[in-house]
Amino acid sequence: MAETLTIGKALNLGLRRALEDDAKVVLMGEDIGRLGGVFRITDGLQKDFGEDRVVDTPLAEAGILGTAVGLAMRGYRPVCEIQFDGFVFPAYNQIVTQVAKIHARSRGRLPMPIVIRIPFGGGIGAVEHHSESPEAYFAHTPGLKVVAVSNPADAYWGIQQAIASPDPIVFLEPKRRYWEKAEVDTEATPGPLFASRVVRGGDDVTVLAYGPMVKTALQAAEAAAEEGRSLEVVDLRTLSPLDLDPVFDSVRRTGRCVVVHEAPVTLGLGSEIAARVTETCFHSLEAPVLRVGGYDTPYPPSKLEEEYLPDLDRVLDAVDRAMEF
């Protein structure tokens, strides 16, 4: 059945279905119960599934993740909401030293099927710590998987697939796109979670993006088309593990590659992708892989965020540089 859903509503329905399908699924987070979360992603779920399955936790992120570890050891599947990206760091110790390592530490005896939902990225005019893109910290940590959704269908299916996965997953939600709508077929058979996807075909430059930047990349492709340039846009979807085979296929055709993300460019996902594309497609490249990202500054006060965040023009500027190289 196809319905038109926002990303936020798709996540809500996906979580609802996960709660229905598996009695071991437990949602935990700050304000997720009675309030339904500050973005209302868990709206109505506590009312329908009770306080033991949709848990309003005390206000401490390490506590949320640390107790999730214990629940996972006992056979539960905790889904932790971190209210905003910048608030994940109090839980960073538990995520990196425990959640990521316990499966390996125990030689596979203790799986950690924990999902860490994080609304991430900027563009909402918020104060400090509410607009960050912390994905590289987690992608750098063996034992974690990291995905980022960009559209309602991926939100609906992706959250269910992440919850069903036996490994811990950082699930990044593009908060400024929560209200974007698209049709979702809730009866379809979803594709794999850990796969990138070509979302627009093209011949001149391969543009890679994920999360909120997919829309920006598509807008850039639209604008480029008016100038006679053909951009192929790939939604990376999975940041750890990366699924780069479709990217390599694309770059071998286009010879040019631009990676776009909101996070600062230095040692961001773009750095790793540039290295791997260069290693694998060296003889096909007409230009170096270029990165478009946030500057290497703290995320600025919101009156400056439009200057900080990559937008259509900065993507096109990089495309120009790749073409002129």
Added chain:
Amino acid sequence: MSVSSATTEMVDPVPGAAAPHLPQQPDLVQLLTPEGERVEHPDYPLDVSAEELRGLYRDLVLVRRWDVEATALQRQGELGIWASLLGQEAAQIGAGRAMADGDMAFPTYREHGVAWTRGVDPLHVISLFRGVDNGGWDPIATGFNLYTVVIGAQCLHATGYAMGLQRDGAETATLAFLGDGATSQGEVNESFIWAASFSAPVVFFCQNNQYAISVPLERQSRVPLYQRAAGFGFPGVRVDGNDVLAVLAVTRAALTAAREGQGPTFIEAFTYRMGAHTTSDDPTRYRLASELEEWKLRDPIARVKAHLSRTGIADADFFDAVEAEADELAQRIRSGTTEMTDPPGTAMFDQVYAEQTPLVAAQQAQFEAYQASFEGSEH
């Protein structure tokens, strides 16, 4: 720059605690005095049979012998490091023996005595300190989690696991181990808050061995640790950590309360780390020899032996038999350690994920090919 004090006098954070000749602290639960005299406590009656007493003595002697052997093995280069439990045997055996089937312990990296009570093979603990693995035992089957090295992180795991027990309607509880230093960790305080808010069936068992490596207790707390529990809304008890009977009684009561739905308890087992923090440490840099001598008078094993002898519950033959068993255990640990083989290099790739990623699989294949390239060559 301020100078705190011109004197070198040791500040005693808990007056009288470190001086066994002074009157006993009124708050300290004790059932067996350092001289081996059985005393009663109104809140903690304990019926313990002669056989149980002999069993506790045997536990204490065997884990100390294991510990001594492991320290020797480290000195001989067979272990990378060893964290000694010397002096804390009664706290660990008492706590471990208070647990019931189905209870789950969440240890730090020093709970070898608790491991012993859960039936964990000492060699599965030794393998961690030799660098063969991160602990070779099955945490769920033994009811004894793997060692957690990041200070205090396991207190939240114990609380979360207890919340799972609660949801399952299981009539069991968790026992979270921590040290005095860990009480300063934010995560430990968060675990107290969670445990209290959800009335989780968890008991926090703090071995206050007076030092966090080199830093004495007064840097961690202005109040006796057990008093902190009140601020979180659950009971705190201080027990003589060198008295195996008192620890057994207090922990048993706390676990029973937890299983019955009364929520958490904080136990401060007042003890002393007789050895170094680990084999890499040098305690002469931060504590006085006289302090150690005072604590030797409160030895956790000597008082049980005195009690067994005085009451006639055990005789010389029994003590000799335990010594012989300890020697056998030490021999088994020694030979088991030196015969331990290194894991294959490819093992590091196997369990990174439950579902291995293509990246890790590719690196594993690359590693294997690289290793294979040396086969037949001298290197």
